Amino acid sequence: MPTQKLEKNEFRNEDDAIAVETALELRLGKEFIAAFVCSPGFEEELALGYLLSSGILSSEEDIAGIKYANNVCTVIPREGSSIGSRVRPVHVRRVVTTECSAPEILQQLRTASGIPRLDSELSIRIGNLFNAVKLIRTSQEIRRKTGATHAALLMDMSKQKHSIVEDLGRHTAADKCIGLAVRSGFDLESSFMLTTGRLTADIVSKCAWASIPLLASAAVATDAAVKFAQRGNITLVGSLRGHGMRVYHEGSATLQI
Secondary structure, X not given: OEEEEEEOOEEEEEEOOOOOOEEEEEEEOOEEEEEEEEOOOOHHHHHHHHHHHOOOOOOHHHEEEEEEEOOEEEXXXXXXXXXXXXXXXXXXXXXXXXXXXXXXXXXXXXXXXOOOOOOOOOEEEHHHHHHHHHHHHHOOHHHHHHOOOEEEEEEEOOOOEEEEEEEOOXXXXXXXXXXXXXXXXXXXXXXXXXXXXXXXXXXXXHHHHOOOOEEEEOOOEOXXXXXXXXXXXXXXXXXXXXXXXXXXXXXXOEEEO
């Protein structure tokens, strides 16, 4: 895109790569669930990941299929499925922007009530976390070109495979990554997530509902994130850079030097 760039007190014309922003509506059958402002791509994975990380879906087996057309993703429930048995869809209806959590849900997030408590036997060497940081940094093609995106990585330690997704929003990046991993046959209970964004309560909540026992980031955690990690028995690691890290809570997933 043509732009004007100021350098040395002088404007000059320069083409610049910019990130694409789009909207997506998620429906469960005929019921509206959420609207997203996000990057284009991985729309079906976003729908699947969001339903799993919100507690509406227990498993991909709960759905008969996903249809995407005209910026609307419709998830078709399987007859006799357990959809909504853990969290009713009406409780999570919202608009998901590229910004932080919606103000109306912040108080609910701070209570940390209702999220599942994980019981994992996952043991991870800290070297795997540092390797994941290098991997996510070298894989962010859109960020290198535009500087506009977050990224999320899931590493399945039992199968030694990973998925990485970039998006304008850290929440949608996480949901797309979860959806992609599930579709790729990952065992989320044997996986850890690395995100480029802050460790906030809603990201920890996503991991709890998706049964991901360890969440890490190069950024820092909030007090509500720590409270959620304690409630969900999730290992929470921040400031992951260089050869250092800060463990905010050691839950069911253990770290080995």
